[in-house]
Amino acid sequence: MDNYDVIIIGGGLAGLTAAIQLAMEQYNILLLERYHYPHHKVCGEYVSNEVMPYLEDLGIVLPKTVSIDTLQLSTRKGKLLQTKLPLGGFGISRYAFDHALYKKALSVGVSINFETVKNVTFFKDSFNISTEKENGYSAKLVIGAYGKRSGLDKQLNRNFIGKNAPWLGVKAHYALPEFPDNLVALHNFEGGYGGLSKTETGAVNFCYLVSYKSFQVEKNIENFNSKVVAKNKFLKQFLENAEPLFTEPMSIAQVSFDRKQLVEGHILMCGDTAGLIHPLCGNGMAMAIHSAKIASERIDNYFKNSEYGRSNMESDYKKEWEKAFKRRLQTGRILQSILLNPVASSFLMGAIAKSPGFIRSLIKNTHGKPISL
């Protein structure tokens, strides 16, 4: 059985970042990812600038990105507001972003196998991992970075897995050259909201989150777009003028925003596997990357300091994670419930229109400061 210092399950932004940082510290790292790169993912593709100092420190060179400094918000009745983003961000497709991190991970010596992890067990201070290829791996430590939901959550008997996860995510790229490069727009419609922003290819990403309750009335994406999404006049205009670049939109089901345990069966959970912030905050990718840094630092401490021990490492990870993300998750929950209520969202937009400082403070409460090194 192949033996590693750390095995990372899942090669999205959280898993790849942790792999890069730990391999740069000279640990023997195996990353297990089920799909080959590059591939598209359902995501709004707006990344907060807070990750930049950390990515630069890791020597990650991104392909050309689109700089975004302006946010537009509209209610389903067409009330529109625009504001500057305090920190701003950039647009990049997950196809390019994850691929750039994958190439960096290979260059710093991470072993990457394309296999789906089926089972993880912890026995006598060590982990055994099995995949569909019947390969067996062992490691001293494991990071769970396998995203929002996976068969592994069932195997680990995680508390959120039996609960209702009533959200659906839909995404596709479109050509609309006149869409401004520096804009991220968030438009509300019945039962959900959609984000528009440009990616590095010049394509506009349209990605939305909708409740099943609202979606199931129309049953398919085409009908839902024309009958519900297009009731928002800005989205109607977009859908009428933009040319679809994907044969079919992509979708993901059973998106859950429930609280999750941060350490489960001694596995340190990172990124969405630890908790997903409401997408309207545009901060999930930054949180995934930042949580990988927090986990990697605790792991480094564990290996370098024999008195530190597994239990301190786990409790420190939980403490640091809560300190970094608890407030923004709470603000995100409140904002999502307001946005999906027509009366409350109209009231909120009125309050924002009267006080530009108010929207900036809401944005600050759902984002972090530039990640300190």
Ligand SMILES: Cc1cc2nc3c(=O)[nH]c(=O)nc-3n(C[C@H](O)[C@H](O)[C@H](O)COP(=O)(O)OP(=O)(O)OC[C@H]3O[C@@H](n4cnc5c(N)ncnc54)[C@H](O)[C@@H]3O)c2cc1C
């Ligand atoms: C509709 C929607 C819009 C969003 N828009 C934005 C946005 O604009 N900006 C933003 O910052 N965030 C956004 N987010 C959130 C963002 O997409 C996530 O927070 C981010 O992708 C988390 O990265 P991750 O590495 O934790 O997970 P992922 O990127 O999901 O990576 C997990 C990886 O694990 C792999 N995997 C799963 N199970 C296994 C297994 N058993 N074995 C091996 N591999 C496995 C998967 O293939 C995947 O590659 C949005 C989310 C949704 C739902």
